[in-house]
Amino acid sequence: MSETFETYLSNGTPVELCPGGKDKAVTHANHKEFVELVAKTKLAEYQKQMEWLKQGVSYVLDVSILSFLTWEEVELRACGAKDVTTAALKAITDTAESKWVKMFWEMFESFTQDERRKYLKFVWGRVKLPNDTSTLGYRHEIAVRRHMGADALPEAHTCFFTVDIPEYESLEIMTKRFKTAIELCGEIDADYGANDIVDEDGNRGGGGGGNSDYEEE
Numbered sequence: 001m002s003e004t005f006e007t008y009l010s011n012g013t014p015v016e017l018c019p020g021g022k023d024k025a026v027t028h029a030n031h032k033e034f035v036e037l038v039a040k041t042k043l044a045e046y047q048k049q050m051e052w053l054k055q056g057v058s059y060v061l062d063v064s065i066l067s068f069l070t071w072e073e074v075e076l077r078a079c080g081a082k083d084v085t086t087a088a089l090k091a092i093t094d095t096a097e098s099k100w101v102k103m104f105w106e107m108f109e110s111f112t113q114d115e116r117r118k119y120l121k122f123v124w125g126r127v128k129l130p131n132d133t134s135t136l137g138y139r140h141e142i143a144v145r146r147h148m149g150a151d152a153l154p155e156a157h158t159c160f161f162t163v164d165i166p167e168y169e170s171l172e173i174m175t176k177r178f179k180t181a182i183e184l185c186g187e188i189d190a191d192y193g194a195n196d197i198v199d200e201d202g203n204r205g206g207g208g209g210g211n212s213d214y215e216e217e
Helices: 031-044 047-058 063-068 071-079 086-091 099-110 113-124 171-184
Strands: 006-008 014-016 141-144 155-157 162-165
Touching: 006 031, 047 063, 086 099, 099 141, 099 171, 113 155, 113 162, 113 171
Parallel strands: 141 162
Antiparallel strands: 006 014, 155 162
């Protein structure tokens, strides 16, 4: 099987790597040239799209400062830390200490990283904590509500980064209720609801209605 100085773009289009490439055979003597030309062609394939991305980023910040950062540092500043730690969430929490708040932190510490991200999505609408939390509009709050049933599901207020919880009788009950809430309520309720469902006649509405205890606001 012979190889020539051709390659395929991501859309399947064949391209010559050099003039007359389709008739130029790859040999041991020129294989390094072939590899370099393939790499150059592949990397240049998305040049126009990368320029558009660069233009978009330049509207937000001076792209010249990116040369002082590694890609890991850029990712951290843009996306936040990969892991959600108890200490990081505590640092941005404004809540008076109580039996139930202590119970909450014990529960949160036992959560896996996936469960912690789901909790953030439930209570805040996002799955990571930002790298810089000094300018948060609202800080995390755990509000203990006596009017709620002792085994009720928690209620999240994503706009205010707040979760309402009843006076749970045990850590086990609290954990069970929270895991139910974060698993079943992964979307902000205003994003999609029963009124968005289209029936056979093309009319919107129908399906079950009403807010459940663990729906977000």
